[in-house]
Amino acid sequence: MKRQVKLFLGPNHPGMHGNFSVHLYVDGDIVEKARPLPGMLHRGFEKLMERRLWMNNLALIPRICVPEPDINEMVYAMGVETLAKVDVPERAHWIRMIILELARIANHLMSLGGIGGPTGLYTGPNWAIADRDLILDIFEEITGARVYHMYIVPGGVRKDLPKGIEKKIENFLDYLEKRLPEYDDLILKNPMVQARTVDNIVLPEEVCWELGVTGIGLRSSSGKPYDIRKVDPYARYDEVEFEVPTATYSDAYTRLTIKYKEIQQSIRIIRQVLDKMPKEGPVRARISRGSALRWRVPKGQVFSHIECARGEYGYYIVSDGSNMPYRIAVRGASYPQGLLGIEKYLPGTRIDDVAIWLDTMGVCAPEIDR
Amino acid sequence: MNFMNNIIEDIKSRFNPENTEIVKKNQIAIDFKNEEVHSALAYLKSQGWKQLTILTCVDWIKENKFQLVYILMNWDNSITIQVRTKIDRDNPKFRTVINIYPGAEMYERDVHEFFGVEFEGNPNHEKELFLELWDDLPPMRKDFDPLAYSKKKFDVREYKVDFIPKEGEAE
Numbered sequence: 092m093k094r095q096v097k098l099f100l101g102p103n104h105p106g107m108h109g110n111f112s113v114h115l116y117v118d119g120d121i122v123e124k125a126r127p128l129p130g131m132l133h134r135g136f137e138k139l140m141e142r143r144l145w146m147n148n149l150a151l152i153p154r155i156c157v158p159e160p161d162i163n164e165m166v167y168a169m170g171v172e173t174l175a176k177v178d179v180p181e182r183a184h185w186i187r188m189i190i191l192e193l194a195r196i197a198n199h200l201m202s203l204g205g206i207g208g209p210t211g212l213y214t215g216p217n218w219a220i221a222d223r224d225l226i227l228d229i230f231e232e233i234t235g236a237r238v239y240h241m242y243i244v245p246g247g248v249r250k251d252l253p254k255g256i257e258k259k260i261e262n263f264l265d266y267l268e269k270r271l272p273e274y275d276d277l278i279l280k281n282p283m284v285q286a287r288t289v290d291n292i293v294l295p296e297e298v299c300w301e302l303g304v305t306g307i308g309l310r311s312s313s314g315k316p317y318d319i320r321k322v323d324p325y326a327r328y329d330e331v332e333f334e335v336p337t338a339t340y341s342d343a344y345t346r347l348t349i350k351y352k353e354i355q356q357s358i359r360i361i362r363q364v365l366d367k368m369p370k371e372g373p374v375r376a377r378i379s380r381g382s383a384l385r386w387r388v389p390k391g392q393v394f395s396h397i398e399c400a401r402g403e404y405g406y407y408i409v410s411d412g413s414n415m416p417y418r419i420a421v422r423g424a425s426y427p428q429g430l431l432g433i434e435k436y437l438p439g440t441r442i443d444d445v446a447i448w449l450d451t452m453g454v455c456a457p458e459i460d461r
Numbered sequence: 462m463n464f465m466n467n468i469i470e471d472i473k474s475r476f477n478p479e480n481t482e483i484v485k486k487n488q489i490a491i492d493f494k495n496e497e498v499h500s501a502l503a504y505l506k507s508q509g510w511k512q513l514t515i516l517t518c519v520d521w522i523k524e525n526k527f528q529l530v531y532i533l534m535n536w537d538n539s540i541t542i543q544v545r546t547k548i549d550r551d552n553p554k555f556r557t558v559i560n561i562y563p564g565a566e567m568y569e570r571d572v573h574e575f576f577g578v579e580f581e582g583n584p585n586h587e588k589e590l591f592l593e594l595w596d597d598l599p600p601m602r603k604d605f606d607p608l609a610y611s612k613k614k615f616d617v618r619e620y621k622v623d624f625i626p627k628e629g630e631a632e
Contacts, residue, residue, distance in 0.1 A: 129591055130593060135607070138607060303512050303562075303564035322536060392519075396534075420515060
Protein backbone atom coordinates (compact mmCIF):
# COMPACT_ATOMS: atom_id res chain seq x y z
CA MET A 92 0.00 0.00 0.00
CA LYS A 93 1.36 3.39 -1.01
CA ARG A 94 1.26 6.06 1.60
CA GLN A 95 2.98 9.42 1.42
CA VAL A 96 4.19 10.95 4.66
CA LYS A 97 5.41 14.48 5.17
CA LEU A 98 8.61 14.66 7.16
CA PHE A 99 10.40 17.71 8.50
CA LEU A 100 14.18 17.56 8.30
CA GLY A 101 15.55 20.40 10.35
CA PRO A 102 15.95 23.15 11.42
CA ASN A 103 17.13 21.18 14.43
CA HIS A 104 18.64 17.96 13.24
CA PRO A 105 22.11 16.42 13.59
CA GLY A 106 22.41 15.96 9.83
CA MET A 107 21.38 19.53 9.08
CA HIS A 108 23.99 22.13 8.25
CA GLY A 109 22.77 25.23 9.97
CA ASN A 110 19.36 26.73 10.49
CA PHE A 111 17.75 25.26 7.46
CA SER A 112 14.82 23.04 6.91
CA VAL A 113 13.74 20.62 4.20
CA HIS A 114 10.22 19.28 3.95
CA LEU A 115 10.35 15.76 2.62
CA TYR A 116 7.40 13.86 1.22
CA VAL A 117 8.38 10.24 1.58
CA ASP A 118 7.01 6.87 0.73
CA GLY A 119 8.78 4.28 2.85
CA ASP A 120 12.29 5.67 2.91
CA ILE A 121 12.27 7.04 -0.64
CA VAL A 122 11.97 10.79 -1.05
CA GLU A 123 9.21 11.65 -3.51
CA LYS A 124 9.28 15.41 -3.20
CA ALA A 125 11.63 17.76 -1.39
CA ARG A 126 10.92 21.37 -0.61
CA PRO A 127 13.71 23.52 0.83
CA LEU A 128 12.57 25.96 3.46
CA PRO A 129 15.08 28.68 4.25
CA GLY A 130 14.10 31.72 6.28
CA MET A 131 14.86 30.28 9.69
CA LEU A 132 17.56 32.74 10.61
CA HIS A 133 16.63 35.81 8.68
CA ARG A 134 18.73 38.62 9.97
CA GLY A 135 18.52 40.77 6.85
CA PHE A 136 22.22 41.28 6.23
CA GLU A 137 21.71 43.08 2.95
CA LYS A 138 19.35 45.60 4.49
CA LEU A 139 21.57 46.03 7.54
CA MET A 140 24.53 46.76 5.28
CA GLU A 141 22.68 49.67 3.68
CA ARG A 142 22.39 51.33 7.05
CA ARG A 143 26.03 51.07 8.13
CA LEU A 144 29.19 52.92 7.12
CA TRP A 145 31.55 51.28 4.66
CA MET A 146 33.99 50.40 7.42
CA ASN A 147 31.39 49.41 9.99
CA ASN A 148 30.09 46.71 7.69
CA LEU A 149 33.24 44.74 8.36
CA ALA A 150 31.93 43.71 11.74
CA LEU A 151 28.73 42.43 10.18
CA ILE A 152 29.68 40.51 7.06
CA PRO A 153 31.79 37.65 8.46
CA ARG A 154 28.65 36.47 10.20
CA ILE A 155 27.11 35.48 6.88
CA CYS A 156 29.14 32.28 6.81
CA VAL A 157 30.31 30.69 10.02
CA PRO A 158 32.63 27.90 8.80
CA GLU A 159 34.59 30.20 6.50
CA PRO A 160 33.97 33.84 7.44
CA ASP A 161 37.04 35.38 5.82
CA ILE A 162 35.78 35.06 2.27
CA ASN A 163 33.15 37.67 3.03
CA GLU A 164 35.74 40.17 4.18
CA MET A 165 37.90 39.46 1.16
CA VAL A 166 35.18 39.77 -1.42
CA TYR A 167 33.81 42.94 0.19
CA ALA A 168 37.27 44.46 0.42
CA MET A 169 38.01 43.60 -3.21
CA GLY A 170 34.81 45.22 -4.42
CA VAL A 171 35.31 48.37 -2.39
CA GLU A 172 38.94 48.61 -3.51
CA THR A 173 37.83 48.42 -7.14
CA LEU A 174 35.29 51.20 -6.67
CA ALA A 175 37.61 53.42 -4.62
CA LYS A 176 40.69 52.57 -6.73
CA VAL A 177 42.80 51.61 -3.75
CA ASP A 178 46.15 49.90 -4.32
CA VAL A 179 46.77 47.14 -1.82
CA PRO A 180 50.37 46.80 -0.56
CA GLU A 181 52.24 43.73 -1.77
CA ARG A 182 52.69 42.07 1.61
CA ALA A 183 48.97 42.39 2.38
CA HIS A 184 48.10 40.28 -0.68
CA TRP A 185 50.21 37.42 0.60
CA ILE A 186 48.91 37.66 4.15
CA ARG A 187 45.37 37.55 2.76
CA MET A 188 46.21 34.33 0.95
CA ILE A 189 47.43 32.70 4.17
CA ILE A 190 44.20 33.64 5.93
CA LEU A 191 41.97 32.51 3.07
CA GLU A 192 43.71 29.17 2.64
CA LEU A 193 43.69 28.44 6.37
CA ALA A 194 39.98 29.20 6.43
CA ARG A 195 39.53 26.93 3.43
CA ILE A 196 41.28 24.06 5.19
CA ALA A 197 39.15 24.65 8.27
CA ASN A 198 35.98 24.48 6.22
CA HIS A 199 37.05 21.38 4.31
CA LEU A 200 38.02 19.65 7.55
CA MET A 201 34.63 20.37 9.02
CA SER A 202 32.85 19.08 5.97
CA LEU A 203 35.09 16.03 5.44
CA GLY A 204 34.73 15.08 9.08
CA GLY A 205 31.11 16.16 8.98
CA ILE A 206 30.23 13.28 6.68
CA GLY A 207 30.66 11.20 9.80
CA GLY A 208 27.47 12.71 11.20
CA PRO A 209 25.07 11.43 8.52
CA THR A 210 26.90 8.10 8.11
CA GLY A 211 27.18 7.32 11.80
CA LEU A 212 30.96 7.56 11.97
CA TYR A 213 31.25 9.87 14.92
CA THR A 214 35.01 9.72 15.19
CA GLY A 215 35.16 11.78 11.99
CA PRO A 216 33.66 15.00 13.33
CA ASN A 217 35.51 14.58 16.62
CA TRP A 218 38.89 14.50 14.91
CA ALA A 219 38.06 17.18 12.40
CA ILE A 220 36.73 19.68 14.91
CA ALA A 221 39.78 19.11 17.12
CA ASP A 222 42.14 19.74 14.20
CA ARG A 223 40.16 22.77 13.09
CA ASP A 224 40.68 24.16 16.55
CA LEU A 225 44.42 24.28 15.89
CA ILE A 226 43.68 26.60 12.95
CA LEU A 227 41.49 28.73 15.18
CA ASP A 228 44.44 29.03 17.58
CA ILE A 229 46.53 30.44 14.75
CA PHE A 230 43.73 32.83 13.82
CA GLU A 231 43.45 33.95 17.40
CA GLU A 232 47.10 34.81 17.47
CA ILE A 233 46.98 36.70 14.17
CA THR A 234 43.69 38.52 14.48
CA GLY A 235 42.66 38.35 18.12
CA ALA A 236 39.50 36.41 17.35
CA ARG A 237 38.78 32.76 16.78
CA VAL A 238 35.81 32.66 14.43
CA TYR A 239 34.91 36.14 13.15
CA HIS A 240 38.21 37.80 12.42
CA MET A 241 37.46 41.15 10.72
CA TYR A 242 41.06 41.04 9.61
CA ILE A 243 40.91 41.63 5.86
CA VAL A 244 39.85 45.27 5.42
CA PRO A 245 39.58 47.51 2.36
CA GLY A 246 43.16 48.61 1.72
CA GLY A 247 44.95 45.53 3.03
CA VAL A 248 44.84 43.76 6.37
CA ARG A 249 44.21 45.26 9.78
CA LYS A 250 47.68 44.72 11.22
CA ASP A 251 50.88 42.85 10.47
CA LEU A 252 51.46 39.21 11.38
CA PRO A 253 52.74 38.67 14.91
CA LYS A 254 56.37 37.62 15.28
CA GLY A 255 57.09 33.93 14.97
CA ILE A 256 53.68 32.99 13.59
CA GLU A 257 55.23 31.66 10.37
CA LYS A 258 56.95 28.94 12.39
CA LYS A 259 53.70 28.02 14.08
CA ILE A 260 51.85 27.83 10.78
CA GLU A 261 54.59 25.60 9.37
CA ASN A 262 54.38 23.33 12.40
CA PHE A 263 50.66 23.06 11.95
CA LEU A 264 51.02 22.23 8.26
CA ASP A 265 53.57 19.52 9.09
CA TYR A 266 51.18 18.10 11.64
CA LEU A 267 48.22 18.19 9.26
CA GLU A 268 50.20 16.54 6.50
CA LYS A 269 51.02 13.64 8.80
CA ARG A 270 47.44 13.53 9.92
CA LEU A 271 45.82 13.44 6.47
CA PRO A 272 46.61 9.76 5.74
CA GLU A 273 44.79 8.97 8.96
CA TYR A 274 41.74 10.82 7.67
CA ASP A 275 42.07 8.81 4.50
CA ASP A 276 42.02 5.58 6.50
CA LEU A 277 39.24 6.70 8.77
CA ILE A 278 36.86 8.27 6.28
CA LEU A 279 37.65 7.66 2.63
CA LYS A 280 38.68 4.01 3.00
CA ASN A 281 35.93 3.28 5.46
CA PRO A 282 33.53 0.64 4.04
CA MET A 283 30.63 2.25 5.87
CA VAL A 284 31.21 5.65 4.24
CA GLN A 285 31.87 4.02 0.88
CA ALA A 286 28.66 2.01 1.02
CA ARG A 287 26.70 5.18 1.58
CA THR A 288 28.47 7.50 -0.86
CA VAL A 289 29.84 5.55 -3.84
CA ASP A 290 27.50 5.89 -6.86
CA ASN A 291 25.13 7.83 -4.70
CA ILE A 292 23.45 11.18 -5.55
CA VAL A 293 25.18 11.62 -8.89
CA LEU A 294 25.28 15.14 -10.27
CA PRO A 295 25.60 15.35 -14.07
CA GLU A 296 27.43 18.24 -15.70
CA GLU A 297 24.41 19.68 -17.56
CA VAL A 298 22.64 20.03 -14.25
CA CYS A 299 25.48 22.14 -12.88
CA TRP A 300 25.19 24.56 -15.79
CA GLU A 301 21.43 24.58 -15.58
CA LEU A 302 21.30 25.42 -11.91
CA GLY A 303 24.46 27.51 -11.70
CA VAL A 304 26.26 25.10 -9.37
CA THR A 305 29.93 26.00 -8.96
CA GLY A 306 32.85 24.74 -6.94
CA ILE A 307 33.35 21.08 -6.21
CA GLY A 308 30.04 20.14 -7.83
CA LEU A 309 31.04 21.67 -11.17
CA ARG A 310 34.67 20.57 -11.06
CA SER A 311 33.87 16.98 -10.16
CA SER A 312 31.39 16.57 -12.98
CA SER A 313 32.96 18.54 -15.82
CA GLY A 314 36.57 17.43 -15.34
CA LYS A 315 37.78 20.99 -15.93
CA PRO A 316 39.61 23.15 -13.37
CA TYR A 317 36.83 25.70 -12.98
CA ASP A 318 38.18 27.56 -9.99
CA ILE A 319 38.16 31.37 -9.67
CA ARG A 320 41.66 31.19 -8.19
CA LYS A 321 42.83 29.84 -11.56
CA VAL A 322 40.31 31.38 -13.93
CA ASP A 323 40.26 34.95 -12.62
CA PRO A 324 43.11 35.11 -10.08
CA TYR A 325 42.94 37.60 -7.24
CA ALA A 326 45.51 38.41 -4.52
CA ARG A 327 48.67 36.61 -5.75
CA TYR A 328 47.20 33.26 -6.75
CA ASP A 329 48.77 33.63 -10.18
CA GLU A 330 52.23 33.51 -8.59
CA VAL A 331 51.88 30.23 -6.73
CA GLU A 332 51.68 26.75 -8.17
CA PHE A 333 48.79 24.52 -7.33
CA GLU A 334 46.50 22.06 -8.98
CA VAL A 335 42.74 22.03 -9.02
CA PRO A 336 41.56 18.45 -8.44
CA THR A 337 38.86 17.43 -10.88
CA ALA A 338 36.84 14.36 -11.84
CA THR A 339 34.38 13.38 -14.50
CA TYR A 340 31.92 11.43 -12.42
CA SER A 341 30.37 13.34 -9.58
CA ASP A 342 29.00 11.01 -6.94
CA ALA A 343 29.14 11.84 -3.25
CA TYR A 344 32.33 9.83 -2.79
CA THR A 345 34.17 11.67 -5.57
CA ARG A 346 33.22 14.98 -4.05
CA LEU A 347 34.56 13.86 -0.69
CA THR A 348 37.83 12.76 -2.29
CA ILE A 349 38.17 16.12 -3.99
CA LYS A 350 37.79 17.88 -0.67
CA TYR A 351 40.57 15.73 0.69
CA LYS A 352 42.82 16.58 -2.26
CA GLU A 353 42.02 20.27 -1.97
CA ILE A 354 43.29 20.30 1.61
CA GLN A 355 46.61 18.99 0.27
CA GLN A 356 46.70 21.74 -2.34
CA SER A 357 45.93 24.42 0.25
CA ILE A 358 48.84 23.19 2.33
CA ARG A 359 51.02 23.46 -0.76
CA ILE A 360 49.84 27.04 -1.39
CA ILE A 361 50.49 28.21 2.17
CA ARG A 362 54.00 26.74 2.11
CA GLN A 363 54.78 28.68 -1.07
CA VAL A 364 53.27 31.86 0.33
CA LEU A 365 55.41 31.63 3.45
CA ASP A 366 58.40 31.14 1.21
CA LYS A 367 57.70 33.84 -1.36
CA MET A 368 56.03 36.65 0.58
CA PRO A 369 57.98 39.86 1.19
CA LYS A 370 59.33 39.69 4.71
CA GLU A 371 58.43 43.26 5.58
CA GLY A 372 56.64 46.28 4.26
CA PRO A 373 53.33 48.06 4.73
CA VAL A 374 50.24 45.91 5.05
CA ARG A 375 47.53 48.53 4.77
CA ALA A 376 47.05 51.34 2.27
CA ARG A 377 45.84 54.69 3.48
CA ILE A 378 42.34 54.95 2.15
CA SER A 379 41.18 58.38 3.22
CA ARG A 380 42.41 61.52 4.81
CA GLY A 381 41.11 61.81 8.30
CA SER A 382 38.73 59.27 9.66
CA ALA A 383 37.89 56.07 7.83
CA LEU A 384 34.43 56.39 9.33
CA ARG A 385 33.70 59.44 7.17
CA TRP A 386 35.08 57.70 4.12
CA ARG A 387 33.05 58.03 0.92
CA VAL A 388 33.31 55.54 -1.90
CA PRO A 389 32.91 56.86 -5.47
CA LYS A 390 29.82 56.01 -7.49
CA GLY A 391 29.77 52.69 -9.28
CA GLN A 392 28.49 49.13 -9.49
CA VAL A 393 30.82 46.18 -9.35
CA PHE A 394 30.57 42.43 -8.91
CA SER A 395 33.53 40.94 -7.11
CA HIS A 396 33.89 37.21 -6.81
CA ILE A 397 36.29 34.71 -5.24
CA GLU A 398 36.46 30.97 -4.82
CA CYS A 399 35.31 29.67 -1.47
CA ALA A 400 35.23 26.07 -0.35
CA ARG A 401 31.70 25.70 -1.75
CA GLY A 402 32.06 27.50 -5.06
CA GLU A 403 31.93 30.96 -6.54
CA TYR A 404 31.14 33.55 -3.90
CA GLY A 405 30.31 37.07 -4.93
CA TYR A 406 29.15 40.48 -3.78
CA TYR A 407 27.37 42.92 -6.06
CA ILE A 408 28.21 46.29 -4.60
CA VAL A 409 26.44 49.51 -5.58
CA SER A 410 27.69 52.86 -4.35
CA ASP A 411 25.95 56.19 -4.92
CA GLY A 412 28.95 58.12 -3.66
CA SER A 413 27.88 58.38 -0.04
CA ASN A 414 29.40 57.07 3.15
CA MET A 415 27.22 53.95 3.16
CA PRO A 416 26.64 51.28 0.50
CA TYR A 417 23.53 51.93 -1.59
CA ARG A 418 22.89 48.24 -2.14
CA ILE A 419 24.82 45.04 -1.63
CA ALA A 420 23.65 41.70 -2.95
CA VAL A 421 25.33 38.55 -1.73
CA ARG A 422 25.70 35.61 -4.08
CA GLY A 423 26.03 32.74 -1.66
CA ALA A 424 28.01 29.89 -3.14
CA SER A 425 25.53 27.30 -1.95
CA TYR A 426 22.43 29.10 -3.24
CA PRO A 427 21.88 26.95 -6.37
CA GLN A 428 22.60 23.57 -4.80
CA GLY A 429 20.82 24.52 -1.59
CA LEU A 430 17.49 25.51 -3.14
CA LEU A 431 16.81 24.32 -6.67
CA GLY A 432 19.31 21.48 -6.27
CA ILE A 433 17.40 20.06 -3.35
CA GLU A 434 14.07 20.40 -5.11
CA LYS A 435 15.22 18.84 -8.38
CA TYR A 436 17.76 16.20 -7.38
CA LEU A 437 16.70 14.74 -4.08
CA PRO A 438 13.47 13.05 -5.25
CA GLY A 439 14.24 9.39 -5.84
CA THR A 440 16.95 9.15 -3.21
CA ARG A 441 16.61 7.79 0.30
CA ILE A 442 15.87 9.91 3.38
CA ASP A 443 19.34 9.39 4.78
CA ASP A 444 20.96 10.61 1.55
CA VAL A 445 19.56 14.09 2.08
CA ALA A 446 22.12 14.89 4.75
CA ILE A 447 24.88 13.45 2.55
CA TRP A 448 23.87 15.79 -0.28
CA LEU A 449 23.87 18.74 2.11
CA ASP A 450 27.34 17.84 3.33
CA THR A 451 29.10 16.90 0.10
CA MET A 452 27.61 19.81 -1.84
CA GLY A 453 28.43 22.10 1.04
CA VAL A 454 25.09 23.71 1.73
CA CYS A 455 25.63 26.55 4.17
CA ALA A 456 22.28 27.87 5.43
CA PRO A 457 23.16 31.52 6.20
CA GLU A 458 24.54 32.05 2.70
CA ILE A 459 21.17 31.19 1.25
CA ASP A 460 19.15 32.94 3.86
CA ARG A 461 21.26 36.01 4.67
CA MET B 462 41.30 44.72 -22.61
CA ASN B 463 41.33 44.32 -26.36
CA PHE B 464 39.41 41.10 -26.07
CA MET B 465 36.79 42.80 -23.92
CA ASN B 466 36.43 45.59 -26.46
CA ASN B 467 35.76 42.96 -29.11
CA ILE B 468 32.95 41.55 -27.00
CA ILE B 469 31.45 45.01 -26.57
CA GLU B 470 31.72 45.69 -30.31
CA ASP B 471 30.05 42.38 -31.04
CA ILE B 472 27.18 43.23 -28.69
CA LYS B 473 26.83 46.70 -30.21
CA SER B 474 26.64 45.27 -33.71
CA ARG B 475 23.71 43.03 -32.73
CA PHE B 476 21.81 45.04 -30.16
CA ASN B 477 21.38 48.67 -29.18
CA PRO B 478 22.78 48.85 -25.66
CA GLU B 479 22.18 52.13 -23.86
CA ASN B 480 25.55 52.08 -22.21
CA THR B 481 28.60 49.84 -21.99
CA GLU B 482 31.38 49.96 -19.47
CA ILE B 483 34.53 48.03 -18.59
CA VAL B 484 34.19 47.87 -14.83
CA LYS B 485 37.47 46.19 -14.00
CA LYS B 486 39.73 43.44 -15.27
CA ASN B 487 37.54 40.70 -16.78
CA GLN B 488 34.26 42.47 -16.12
CA ILE B 489 31.87 44.26 -18.47
CA ALA B 490 28.60 46.01 -17.68
CA ILE B 491 25.98 46.55 -20.37
CA ASP B 492 22.70 48.43 -20.00
CA PHE B 493 19.90 47.24 -22.24
CA LYS B 494 16.39 48.40 -22.95
CA ASN B 495 13.74 46.11 -21.46
CA GLU B 496 12.72 44.47 -24.69
CA GLU B 497 16.28 43.51 -25.65
CA VAL B 498 17.25 41.74 -22.43
CA HIS B 499 15.91 38.31 -23.31
CA SER B 500 17.44 38.13 -26.74
CA ALA B 501 20.72 39.47 -25.36
CA LEU B 502 20.76 36.84 -22.61
CA ALA B 503 19.99 34.08 -25.09
CA TYR B 504 22.74 35.32 -27.39
CA LEU B 505 25.28 35.55 -24.58
CA LYS B 506 24.37 32.06 -23.41
CA SER B 507 25.07 30.71 -26.89
CA GLN B 508 28.44 32.49 -26.80
CA GLY B 509 29.64 30.68 -23.69
CA TRP B 510 28.11 32.61 -20.79
CA LYS B 511 26.44 29.44 -19.63
CA GLN B 512 26.10 30.34 -15.98
CA LEU B 513 23.72 32.81 -14.40
CA THR B 514 25.65 33.75 -11.30
CA ILE B 515 23.00 35.91 -9.71
CA LEU B 516 19.93 37.92 -10.53
CA THR B 517 19.41 40.85 -8.25
CA CYS B 518 17.65 44.19 -8.10
CA VAL B 519 18.56 47.74 -7.10
CA ASP B 520 15.90 50.20 -5.98
CA TRP B 521 16.63 53.63 -7.52
CA ILE B 522 13.88 55.37 -5.63
CA LYS B 523 14.70 58.92 -6.80
CA GLU B 524 14.39 57.90 -10.45
CA ASN B 525 11.36 55.77 -9.57
CA LYS B 526 12.99 52.74 -11.23
CA PHE B 527 14.04 49.22 -10.33
CA GLN B 528 17.23 48.03 -11.94
CA LEU B 529 17.42 44.31 -12.63
CA VAL B 530 20.98 42.98 -12.81
CA TYR B 531 21.76 39.61 -14.39
CA ILE B 532 25.36 38.58 -13.79
CA LEU B 533 26.71 35.99 -16.21
CA MET B 534 29.96 34.11 -15.97
CA ASN B 535 31.94 32.51 -18.76
CA TRP B 536 34.29 29.96 -17.24
CA ASP B 537 36.30 29.49 -20.42
CA ASN B 538 37.45 33.07 -20.96
CA SER B 539 36.82 34.14 -17.34
CA ILE B 540 34.78 37.20 -18.29
CA THR B 541 31.84 38.30 -16.17
CA ILE B 542 29.09 40.36 -17.77
CA GLN B 543 26.54 42.44 -15.90
CA VAL B 544 23.38 42.68 -17.99
CA ARG B 545 21.33 45.52 -16.54
CA THR B 546 17.96 47.00 -17.30
CA LYS B 547 15.64 49.47 -15.60
CA ILE B 548 11.94 48.83 -15.15
CA ASP B 549 9.14 51.01 -13.91
CA ARG B 550 8.91 51.08 -10.13
CA ASP B 551 5.17 51.71 -9.91
CA ASN B 552 4.23 48.69 -11.96
CA PRO B 553 7.23 46.38 -11.64
CA LYS B 554 6.74 43.56 -14.10
CA PHE B 555 9.24 41.68 -16.18
CA ARG B 556 9.18 38.54 -18.29
CA THR B 557 10.90 35.58 -16.67
CA VAL B 558 14.16 34.16 -18.01
CA ILE B 559 13.74 30.61 -16.74
CA ASN B 560 13.42 29.37 -20.33
CA ILE B 561 16.98 30.65 -20.91
CA TYR B 562 18.49 30.11 -17.48
CA PRO B 563 16.45 27.59 -15.46
CA GLY B 564 18.45 28.43 -12.34
CA ALA B 565 16.85 31.89 -12.34
CA GLU B 566 13.71 30.43 -10.81
CA MET B 567 14.82 30.87 -7.22
CA TYR B 568 16.45 34.25 -7.82
CA GLU B 569 13.21 35.52 -9.30
CA ARG B 570 11.30 34.34 -6.27
CA ASP B 571 13.91 36.04 -4.13
CA VAL B 572 13.61 39.35 -5.99
CA HIS B 573 9.82 39.12 -5.96
CA GLU B 574 9.80 38.68 -2.23
CA PHE B 575 12.29 41.40 -1.40
CA PHE B 576 11.33 44.01 -4.01
CA GLY B 577 7.90 43.08 -5.23
CA VAL B 578 8.88 42.66 -8.87
CA GLU B 579 6.55 40.30 -10.70
CA PHE B 580 8.09 37.83 -13.10
CA GLU B 581 5.52 36.88 -15.69
CA GLY B 582 5.84 33.26 -16.76
CA ASN B 583 7.56 31.98 -13.64
CA PRO B 584 4.96 29.59 -12.21
CA ASN B 585 6.23 29.84 -8.66
CA HIS B 586 7.18 33.48 -8.40
CA GLU B 587 4.51 34.30 -5.87
CA LYS B 588 5.26 31.42 -3.52
CA GLU B 589 6.87 32.40 -0.27
CA LEU B 590 10.52 31.49 -0.05
CA PHE B 591 12.13 33.31 2.86
CA LEU B 592 9.59 35.54 4.53
CA GLU B 593 6.70 33.54 5.82
CA LEU B 594 3.57 35.52 6.73
CA TRP B 595 5.09 38.83 5.69
CA ASP B 596 2.45 41.55 5.65
CA ASP B 597 4.20 44.80 4.78
CA LEU B 598 6.06 46.45 1.92
CA PRO B 599 8.75 44.24 0.38
CA PRO B 600 11.58 44.75 2.86
CA MET B 601 14.48 45.58 0.54
CA ARG B 602 12.72 48.58 -0.97
CA LYS B 603 14.22 51.87 0.07
CA ASP B 604 10.92 53.21 1.40
CA PHE B 605 10.50 50.32 3.81
CA ASP B 606 11.48 51.46 7.29
CA PRO B 607 12.58 48.53 9.48
CA LEU B 608 12.48 50.59 12.64
CA ALA B 609 8.89 51.73 12.15
CA TYR B 610 7.93 48.16 11.22
CA SER B 611 9.36 46.67 14.37
CA LYS B 612 7.74 49.37 16.49
CA LYS B 613 4.40 48.65 14.91
CA LYS B 614 4.81 44.91 15.12
CA PHE B 615 6.35 44.30 18.50
CA ASP B 616 5.45 45.72 21.88
CA VAL B 617 7.95 47.57 23.93
CA ARG B 618 8.65 45.26 26.80
CA GLU B 619 9.25 46.64 30.22
CA TYR B 620 12.28 45.19 31.83
CA LYS B 621 11.83 44.47 35.48
CA VAL B 622 15.00 44.08 37.46
CA ASP B 623 14.52 41.65 40.28
CA PHE B 624 18.09 41.71 41.43
CA ILE B 625 18.47 43.19 44.87
CA PRO B 626 22.04 44.22 45.55
CA LYS B 627 23.49 43.07 48.81
CA GLU B 628 25.72 45.16 50.94
CA GLY B 629 28.92 46.07 49.14
CA GLU B 630 27.67 44.98 45.70
CA ALA B 631 27.34 47.37 42.81
CA GLU B 632 23.84 48.33 41.80
